[in-house]
Amino acid sequence: MSDRRHVLVAEDEALAAIAIEDFLSRKGYRVTLAGDGQEAVERLRDDPADIVITDLRMPRLDGRGLIRELRGMSPTLPVIVMTGYLTAESADDALTNGAWRPLEILRKPVSPQAILDTLERMLNGAA
Numbered sequence: 001m002s003d004r005r006h007v008l009v010a011e012d013e014a015l016a017a018i019a020i021e022d023f024l025s026r027k028g029y030r031v032t033l034a035g036d037g038q039e040a041v042e043r044l045r046d047d048p049a050d051i052v053i054t055d056l057r058m059p060r061l062d063g064r065g066l067i068r069e070l071r072g073m074s075p076t077l078p079v080i081v082m083t084g085y086l087t088a089e090s091a092d093d094a095l096t097n098g099a100w101r102p103l104e105i106l107r108k109p110v111s112p113q114a115i116l117d118t119l120e121r122m123l124n125g126a127a
Contacts, residue, residue: 004030005123008049010040010066011082012058020053023112024119037061041069048074051123053115056083067103076102078122080115084108 007029011017014035021031032047034040038061040054052070056063063081070077081103102125104118 004028005051006030006032006047006049007119008032008034008040008044008052010034010037010052010054010058010063012036012055016055020112020115024116027116029119035059037063037066037069040066041073044070044073049077051078051080051119053080053082053119056081057085078102079104080118080122081105082108082110082115 005028007024009017009020009024009031011020011033012035017033017035021033024031032043032049034043036058037054040052041061044052052066054063054066058066061069063083067079067081070079079102083105084107102122104122106114106118
């Protein structure tokens with residue numbers, strides 16, 4: 001078992017997912033990719049992660065559904081949501097209420113460095 005932090009990335013845009021995986025791997029993280037929320041849940045059951053990065057709009061199980069599943073599995077698992085579709089109203093909706101914490105929302109397009117900074121802040125805060 002590796003002592004590197006494990007990041008699960010749920011993203012249906014393959015190029016974006018691979019870019020995040022490449023960047024975080026080079027920064028020393030172990031990264032698992034999932035093409036949608038359902039695949040993410042299956043992967044997490046087999047190999048728990050330290051943090052999840054997810055898109056909101058995905059096939060089969062979207063980001064909101066994935067977060068609901070995650071909260072049932074591990075209520076304190078940190079989650080980073082990346083989306084280009086989030087409005088202020090929907091951010092104030094289900095995603096930001098206390099039951100969904102710890103959670104951060106990053107608006108697409110988001111730089112790999114912004115993802116890394118948020119990830120490290122969340123992991124260090126959770127430690």
